[in-house]
Every structure is written in C-alpha cells, then in structure tokens.
Amino acid sequence: MAKKNIFYAQSGGVTAVINASACGVIETARNHRADIGKVYVGRNGILGALHQELYDTSKESAKAIAGLRYTPGGAFGSCRYKLKGLEEHRAQYQRLIDVFDAYNIGYFFYNGGGDSQDTTHKISQMAKHLNYPLTCIGIPKTVDNDLAVTDNCPGFGSVAKYVAVSIREAGLDIASMAETSTKVFIMEVMGRHAGWIAAAAGLAKEEEADPPHIILFPEVPFDEASFLKKVATSVKDYGYCTIVVSEGVRNKDGQFLSEQGLRDAFGHAQLGGVAPMIAQLVKTKLGYKYHWAVADYLQRAARHIASKVDVEQSYALGEAAVLAALEGKTDIMLTLDRKPGKHYRWSIGDVALKKVANIEKTMPKRYISKDGFGITAACRDYLSPLIEGEDYPPYKNGLPDYTRLKKVLAPKKLDTDFA
Amino acid sequence: MAKKNIFYAQSGGVTAVINASACGVIETARNHRADIGKVYVGRNGILGALHQELYDTSKESAKAIAGLRYTPGGAFGSCRYKLKGLEEHRAQYQRLIDVFDAYNIGYFFYNGGGDSQDTTHKISQMAKHLNYPLTCIGIPKTVDNDLAVTDNCPGFGSVAKYVAVSIREAGLDIASMAETSTKVFIMEVMGRHAGWIAAAAGLAKEEEADPPHIILFPEVPFDEASFLKKVATSVKDYGYCTIVVSEGVRNKDGQFLSEQGLRDAFGHAQLGGVAPMIAQLVKTKLGYKYHWAVADYLQRAARHIASKVDVEQSYALGEAAVLAALEGKTDIMLTLDRKPGKHYRWSIGDVALKKVANIEKTMPKRYISKDGFGITAACRDYLSPLIEGEDYPPYKNGLPDYTRLKKVLAPKKLDTDFA
Structure with a gap:
C-alpha cells in the first residue's frame, strides 16, 4: 500500500493551545515516515481543501514546528465554515474528495468544537458514500468546554487559568483602593451559552472574602434585585465587590443582557458589552464607583499564562490522532477521560462522531452554588486540575518568541477552482 | 540618639510592583536594626497617619514580607488624598506631626506619583516649619511613566510588558480568523494624559506586517479620516488590523473621545470606553467585523507577567530609600538613571522634591512616527530594556500564591481622632 498523506485543519475560534495539537500531529507523523507521507494543513480550515490551498508542512524546519507547541492562535488560519447536508451540497463534497484524491490524502484530522465535529462526521459519511477510503478523526478543541462526552476540552484550561489569575490580581488592586475609590469591579469573560469560563474564575477564591464575590452565569437567569443585594452585602462585609460576568448572561425571558443593551429607548445603538451595562446598573442603583474590563480575545490567546495540563493534553491529542489512524480507527472524535481517584489522572479515549456533533454541554446544576452566584466544591474539584502547572513560552527581548x-x-494539482 | 521608626505609605493608583518597593524598605530596615526601629505602614496611604492607623510590620514573618516582592496591588491600602497648602490646613499638618511624634517616626517614605511627591514635599516643608526632625524621601511609582527627571517609573515596565504581550497574542488570534471573520481588533489601554503605555504595545511589532498596526496616542489629536484610511490600508495589505488606543485619546478640540461618547444627542449616557467607540466607527464607516477589549485594571495588576527589570528597580528603590535616609539625605525623590552606552544599565539617583512635584512628562515628539500611528526607533530603544526579563511569582494549585x-x-497612642 502506498503511503497516504494527512490533511489536518483548524476550525472555529482559535485558542492558546490549538497549535500544540498541530505540533502533536506533525511531529508524530514525522516520527512515522515509513507509514505516513506528508502532513498538509488547510489554509483557513476546511476552506483550504475546497480552494486547494494546502500548506506543505514538510517545508518547515523541526524547530519551527516545535515552536507551534507554545504559539497561540491558529497558525494555519481557521474558519467557521459549516458544511451543509450531503443532499444539498453534493458538488461541495465531490470537490473535497477530488482534492483529497489529488493530494493522496488518506487521513482527515479536523481540530475543532461541536460544529466542526459535525463537519468531520459529514465528511466521513460522504467518503463512505463515494467509496473513497478516508480515515476521519476529530481532535477536540474549544475554550467554551462545551463538547459532549470528553471530560474537558483543550483550550479551556488555559482560558480558565487566565481568568482565575486575572480576577485574583485585579481583586488585589481593587482591595487596595476600595475605601477611598473604586468599590466595584466587573470583568466580562467569554461563554455565550455555557458558564464554564466564568466558573473557572471562582478558583481564585480560597476564602469567603476573596474575589470573585459574584459570578453571573448564562445558566442562571439574571435577577436584578438579588444581584444588587449581593453587591451591597459584599461591599459592606469586605469593603469591595468583584464580579465576573459571562457574556452570555440572560434575563428571565431568555434574552441576552448584552442584546438588551444594544439600543436605548430612542433606538440609539449602545456600544458596550455586558460588563459596562452591569457597571451602569451598579452605579445607578447603588452609587458605587466602578471599573470594568472586557478581556475578549486576550483571554483565549493568552499563551503566556497557559495551563501546563492543557498544553500537554492538546499535544497528546494531536499525537493520538496519528496513532489512532495508524491503528485503523476512524469516524471518531478523541476524548479526554478522567480516571477515578483523588489525584487527577487522565487518558485519551474516543467516541463515535455522531455522538458529539452539534451537542452543547452546559454547567450541571450541582456545580453552581445555591444562591446562583458562585461555584460549589464539586465544581472546584472538577476545574482545579485543569489549570494546574505553568508552561511558559521562551522569551526574546522581553516578549514571547512565538x-x-x-x-x-x-502546488495546485487540479485545474478547476471551487466556486 | 534613640532609634527612630520609619513611616512608609503607598499612594495613588497601585501597580504590579509597588509592593516590591515596600519589600525593599522593610527588608532593608530589618537589616539595619542597630540604626532603625520599626517600619510602620499607613493604612490607605497618608490617611493611615491622619487616622492613627499604622500597620506594625514587625508582626509579619520574614516569609510574608518576602512575598511582597511578587504580590501585586497595594498590600497596605492606598489613597488619592491630596494635602492642601500649609496655610489652609494647619490642623491637618499638626495632626501628622503629632502622630509621627507619638510613634517616634524619624523617616517618612512616600511611594507614589507626581501628586504624591507633592504631598511628600509639603510634609517635608511642614516638618521644617514646625521644627520636627523628619527625613522625607519620595519613592517613585506610576504605571503612567509620567514622572519628571527619573528616566522611567516603577510599575510602568510591567504594564508595558503586559500590553505588548497581549497585543502580540491577540494579533495572532485575529490573524487566524481574519479572512472569514473578525478583521479589526481594538485594545484600550491606560494613560489619560501620556501615551507611554500605548507606545509600549508597539514593542510587539518586529516586522511591518506585525501588530499593532495602529496606535492612538493622547499626544496626537484623533483624525477620523486618516485613521480610517490607515485601517483600510492595513486590512488590504495584511488582511486585518489591530489597534491599540489610549484611554486618553482626544479630538482636535482637546476633548476626550471617551467623554464625547458619554452622552448621545438625547443626553443618554453611553456605557463604554473608547475602544467600543472606535469599534463602532470602524463598523459604520468601513463595515468590518470587529472585536474589542478593555484591559483596565488587569493591565496594572498583572504581576504574573511582570518585567524583571521593573521588579528589580522597584525593590532597589525601597532599599535605597532606607540607605539614603541613613546617609542623612532628605527632601528628595529617588530616581532611576539610565547610564550612557549601547547596553542598558541603570543606577539610582535623586532629585529635590520641588523639581518633580506635580509635573507630568508626556511622550516626546521624536518618539512618535511621522504619521502619528506608531513609535520610532528611538522610542523602541528607550522602551525595550524596561520590559526585559521575566520574574514569575510562585504558583500553588495553578494560581499565583500571593x-x-x-x-x-x-495600638493607638493619641486619645484624639482626626476629623
């Protein structure tokens, strides 16, 4: 059997560690030259295959590839392109097969979240349908930690660490000045549908008086009265109040608070996110001086403070994809499995793609404290190991040397372009 | 001569490294027990003296004090309280002297920016006027880097490093997705009057195509047309555009853009900072999808990514304050002096307090590029050594162990309270 090549691509929002998975794929493939040909990587995810834009990683030095382990973002470009059903877009699938065939692709690895695993699944089905031999393996990734079956998602641990570190640090700042100045600090974090990232900020709290004093989850409908009461109590008891708010927090009608704020009564567009809205509410109703921060992409790109566990898992998943492919596995997404026991240990497993595609895992109720503003001990036990360890990038001239x-x-092998 | 005690206090906005100066003061005083008594620290700055709230640092373990070197925020509380003229507030000055006398204070060290050095100066004058023997030494501190005479300010180097690291990381994120998604990213940074922090983000740019593509300085009046042209050119040439905007950026009439945005035409308060305003402008005029971040206190509290040079200088200044006092120096602020030569070397000097009080140092014109959107080579040469080196705090359970x-x-020594 002639050696087949790998097509790997990054999909959806990028993370601080998705390139570590790329590094795992490429380095492991290079260690199996007898069985595997080249690793091609799609330019901007699956679009790279459709447009016949495949990066040839054999042109990169070992040092440059090793550097992917500690470089954030998606080094080859990513996309949010969702393939439609086989019936609707037969030409699109035929194009993928034609390109894969032209580049002698035998292995398709797609590195992404729930939507992307749906794509992986569809391509796997399509290949079978068209009788093209293709090993299809999904490599999980999403800062939102909302993928089903896998115990956690690569990318999440590093965001979790960033937000917990940040609220601990900002909390020390606010505490210093609270008596004579700013009393309330609000930090907005990502998580449109699931509160995992907001929950992770709770890891900064070791004692009752510690930040964060309030977490606002997408899973808990925002109740203005109980929120304001909690803010006032925190200021009274500790002298200040730090709040972590998920971008996805909603009111009782299920409407995003941030969307509520998009227009005022006269229809004028509001500019801010949910943090400035909450800040304004606190100022209007309680009169406290406030500051707010919106971490936005800084949080998911913060490789400088990545979780070591997260980096190791991301790399290991890339490595495992190659090994699973060589074992003949296909139509699976790799998973991170937590072993039983007091000390955190993990291994890599797998699950049929159809079981994870398009499914979102939100926070279980037992992870949110009774008042809805904090995390439980069970949640801490789950989250804590995921931010364990530091894995600093090398520095040059005071900056990370990515x-x-x-x-x-x-070179293009087909004469035709994809429309 | 009986041993005198030190009164040390932190003033104004806190930083990632102001506690390193406190650490330098306390550890050095402990190493000179023959000559110096206790180190008292004011609770919330100079207010601690007025209210007779003095922390007795002799109650802290060597380990706890050593930990100040790597702990952000103001560990003893800070304030923005400004003393008025001697004539206006004679009672206030008399109170300070009474408290200093009660606690046998012979040395007054005030750790702060321009306003705080004005306070140090006034207290020095007042002590002379009232014939109270008091050594007065200012220890510089301000993230804004806007103090006169000193080559740079402790606290600035760490913010500088944070913003340069952050824009490099976020830039890699945007670059990954730009072709199919977000094309413009805006990061708002501190600096109400001086653009030093915004300028530091420019250190992330090694090649012309690198982020940040645009820096908006308080020193350069905002010109909408040339800004939008530059954004469009960046998107055309590099596929995306990253913008660092100083909170203090103003229009041609000298009005803060952020204040312009505070109310709409109907007088409704706007919630956001300047980043969402710029984002809205880009969206409206150019149609690009955007993201924005406001780092706020995260930037000045980010001890996890502090500059090693900054930490060393901050500690050394605390140490130097004690040594200068023992040498009999008074009525000075310590300074950081840059030695001539290609490689960065620094030493500690001093300057009369009256020469630095209430003076703001803005960016010189020769540090801003001709088009007003970037920094010059001279600026890089100045800034680059200040972010050099990493000085990571210890970690426990995945978080900095502050x-x-x-x-x-x-115990209070005077029966009277300060009104």
Missing part, C-alpha cells in the same frame, strides 16, 4: 512558519502552499 | 499579611494595627 514561532513564525514559512507557510508554503503546495 | 502573600497574605496579618496586617496588625499598632
């Missing part, structure tokens, strides 16, 4: 790839596109 | 002090207040 890798720069040559990114050489393979 | 010191917790006992903070024991000394």
Whole structure:
C-alpha cells in the first residue's frame, strides 16, 4: 500500500493551545515516515481543501514546528465554515474528495468544537458514500468546554487559568483602593451559552472574602434585585465587590443582557458589552464607583499564562490522532477521560462522531452554588486540575518568541477552482 | 540618639510592583536594626497617619514580607488624598506631626506619583516649619511613566510588558480568523494624559506586517479620516488590523473621545470606553467585523507577567530609600538613571522634591512616527530594556500564591481622632 498523506485543519475560534495539537500531529507523523507521507494543513480550515490551498508542512524546519507547541492562535488560519447536508451540497463534497484524491490524502484530522465535529462526521459519511477510503478523526478543541462526552476540552484550561489569575490580581488592586475609590469591579469573560469560563474564575477564591464575590452565569437567569443585594452585602462585609460576568448572561425571558443593551429607548445603538451595562446598573442603583474590563480575545490567546495540563493534553491529542489512524480507527472524535481517584489522572479515549456533533454541554446544576452566584466544591474539584502547572513560552527581548512558519502552499494539482 | 521608626505609605493608583518597593524598605530596615526601629505602614496611604492607623510590620514573618516582592496591588491600602497648602490646613499638618511624634517616626517614605511627591514635599516643608526632625524621601511609582527627571517609573515596565504581550497574542488570534471573520481588533489601554503605555504595545511589532498596526496616542489629536484610511490600508495589505488606543485619546478640540461618547444627542449616557467607540466607527464607516477589549485594571495588576527589570528597580528603590535616609539625605525623590552606552544599565539617583512635584512628562515628539500611528526607533530603544526579563511569582494549585499579611494595627497612642 502506498503511503497516504494527512490533511489536518483548524476550525472555529482559535485558542492558546490549538497549535500544540498541530505540533502533536506533525511531529508524530514525522516520527512515522515509513507509514505516513506528508502532513498538509488547510489554509483557513476546511476552506483550504475546497480552494486547494494546502500548506506543505514538510517545508518547515523541526524547530519551527516545535515552536507551534507554545504559539497561540491558529497558525494555519481557521474558519467557521459549516458544511451543509450531503443532499444539498453534493458538488461541495465531490470537490473535497477530488482534492483529497489529488493530494493522496488518506487521513482527515479536523481540530475543532461541536460544529466542526459535525463537519468531520459529514465528511466521513460522504467518503463512505463515494467509496473513497478516508480515515476521519476529530481532535477536540474549544475554550467554551462545551463538547459532549470528553471530560474537558483543550483550550479551556488555559482560558480558565487566565481568568482565575486575572480576577485574583485585579481583586488585589481593587482591595487596595476600595475605601477611598473604586468599590466595584466587573470583568466580562467569554461563554455565550455555557458558564464554564466564568466558573473557572471562582478558583481564585480560597476564602469567603476573596474575589470573585459574584459570578453571573448564562445558566442562571439574571435577577436584578438579588444581584444588587449581593453587591451591597459584599461591599459592606469586605469593603469591595468583584464580579465576573459571562457574556452570555440572560434575563428571565431568555434574552441576552448584552442584546438588551444594544439600543436605548430612542433606538440609539449602545456600544458596550455586558460588563459596562452591569457597571451602569451598579452605579445607578447603588452609587458605587466602578471599573470594568472586557478581556475578549486576550483571554483565549493568552499563551503566556497557559495551563501546563492543557498544553500537554492538546499535544497528546494531536499525537493520538496519528496513532489512532495508524491503528485503523476512524469516524471518531478523541476524548479526554478522567480516571477515578483523588489525584487527577487522565487518558485519551474516543467516541463515535455522531455522538458529539452539534451537542452543547452546559454547567450541571450541582456545580453552581445555591444562591446562583458562585461555584460549589464539586465544581472546584472538577476545574482545579485543569489549570494546574505553568508552561511558559521562551522569551526574546522581553516578549514571547512565538514561532513564525514559512507557510508554503503546495502546488495546485487540479485545474478547476471551487466556486 | 534613640532609634527612630520609619513611616512608609503607598499612594495613588497601585501597580504590579509597588509592593516590591515596600519589600525593599522593610527588608532593608530589618537589616539595619542597630540604626532603625520599626517600619510602620499607613493604612490607605497618608490617611493611615491622619487616622492613627499604622500597620506594625514587625508582626509579619520574614516569609510574608518576602512575598511582597511578587504580590501585586497595594498590600497596605492606598489613597488619592491630596494635602492642601500649609496655610489652609494647619490642623491637618499638626495632626501628622503629632502622630509621627507619638510613634517616634524619624523617616517618612512616600511611594507614589507626581501628586504624591507633592504631598511628600509639603510634609517635608511642614516638618521644617514646625521644627520636627523628619527625613522625607519620595519613592517613585506610576504605571503612567509620567514622572519628571527619573528616566522611567516603577510599575510602568510591567504594564508595558503586559500590553505588548497581549497585543502580540491577540494579533495572532485575529490573524487566524481574519479572512472569514473578525478583521479589526481594538485594545484600550491606560494613560489619560501620556501615551507611554500605548507606545509600549508597539514593542510587539518586529516586522511591518506585525501588530499593532495602529496606535492612538493622547499626544496626537484623533483624525477620523486618516485613521480610517490607515485601517483600510492595513486590512488590504495584511488582511486585518489591530489597534491599540489610549484611554486618553482626544479630538482636535482637546476633548476626550471617551467623554464625547458619554452622552448621545438625547443626553443618554453611553456605557463604554473608547475602544467600543472606535469599534463602532470602524463598523459604520468601513463595515468590518470587529472585536474589542478593555484591559483596565488587569493591565496594572498583572504581576504574573511582570518585567524583571521593573521588579528589580522597584525593590532597589525601597532599599535605597532606607540607605539614603541613613546617609542623612532628605527632601528628595529617588530616581532611576539610565547610564550612557549601547547596553542598558541603570543606577539610582535623586532629585529635590520641588523639581518633580506635580509635573507630568508626556511622550516626546521624536518618539512618535511621522504619521502619528506608531513609535520610532528611538522610542523602541528607550522602551525595550524596561520590559526585559521575566520574574514569575510562585504558583500553588495553578494560581499565583500571593502573600497574605496579618496586617496588625499598632495600638493607638493619641486619645484624639482626626476629623
């Protein structure tokens, strides 16, 4: 059997560690030259296959590839392109097969979240349908930690660490000045549908008086009265109040608070996110001086403070994809499995793609404290190991020395373009 | 001569490294027990003296004090309280002297920015006027880097490093997704009057195509047309545009853009900072999808990514204050002096307090590029050494293990309270 090549691509929102998975794929493939040909990577995810834009990673030095382990973002470009059903877009699927065939692709690894695993699944079905031999393996990734079956998602641990570190640090700042100045600090974090990232901020709290004093989850309908009461109590008891708010927090009618704020009574667009809204509410109703921060992409790109466990898992999943492919596995997404026992230990498992595609895992109720503003001990036990350890990138001139790839596109093999 | 005690206090906005100066003061005083008594620290800055709330640092373990070196915020509380002229507030000055006398204070060290050095100066004058023997030494501190005479300010180097790291990381994120999603990213940073922090983000740019593509300085009046042209050019040439905007950016009439945005035409309060305003402008005029972040206190509290040079200088200044006092120096602020030569070397000097009080140092014109949107090579040469080196705090359970002090207040010695 002639050696087949790998097509790997990054999909959806990028993370601080998705390139560590790429690194795992490429380095492991290089260690199995007898069985595997080249690793091609799609430019901007699956679009790279459709448009016949495949980076040839054999043109990159071992050092440049090793640098992917500690470089944030998606080094090859990502996309949010969702493939439609086989019936609707037969031409699109045929195009993928034609390109894969032209580049002798035998392995398809797609690195992404729930939507992306749906794509992986559809491509797997399509390949079978068209009798094209293709090993399809999903490599999980999402800062939102909302993928089903897997115990956690690569990318999440590093965001979790960033938000917990940040609220601990900002909390010390506010505490210093609270008596004569700012009393309330609000930090907005990601998580449109699931509160995992907001919950992780709760890890900063070791004692009752510690930040964060309030967490607002998408899973808990926002109740203005009980929120304001909690703010006032925190200021009274501790002298200040720190709040972590998920971008996805909603009112009782299920409406996003941030969307509520998009227009005022006269229809004028509001500019801010949910943090400035909450700040304004606190100021209007309680009169406290406030500050607010919106971490936005800083949080998911913060490789400088990545979780070591997260980096190791991300790399291991890339490695495992190659090994699973060589074992003949297909139509699976790899998972991170937590072993039983007091001390955190993990291993890599797998699950049929159809069981994870398009499913979102929100926070279980037992992870949210009774008053709805904090996390439980069970939640801490779950989250704590995921931020364990530091994995600092190398520095040059005071800044992280992130890798720069040559990114050489393979010559086009088909005469036709994809419309 | 009986041993005199030190009164040290932190003033104004806190930083990631102001506690390193406190650590330098306390540890050095402990190493000179023959000459110096206790180190008292004011609770919430100079207010602690007025209210007779003095923390007795002799109650803290060596380990807890050593931990100040790597703990952000103001461990003893800070304030923005400004003393008025001697004539206006004679009672206030008399109170300070009475408290200093009661606690046998012979040394007054005030750790703060321009306003705080004005306070140090006034207290020095007042002590002379009232014939109370008091050594007065200002220890510089301000993230804004806007103090006169000193080559740079402790606290600035760490913010500088944070913003340069953050824009490099977020830039990699945006670059990954730009072709199919977000094309413009805006990060708002501190600096109400001086653009030093915004300028520091420019250190992330090694090549012309690198982020940040645009910096908006308080020193350069905002010109909408040339700004939008630059955004469009960046998107055309590099596929995306990253913008660092100083909170203090103003229009041609000298009005803060953020204040312009505070109310709409109907007088309704706007909630956001300047980043969402710029984002809205880009969206309206150019149609690009955007994201924005406001780092706020996260930037000045980010001890986890502090500059090693900054930490060393901050500690050394605390140490130097004690040594200068023992040498009989008074009525000075300590300064950081840059030695001539290609490689960065620094030493500690001093300057008469009256020469630095209430003076703001803005960016020189030769540090801003001709088009007003970037920094020059001279600016890089100035800034680059200040972010050099990493000085990571210790971690426990995946989070920085910041010191917790006992903070024991000394028993009150005067029967009277300060009104």
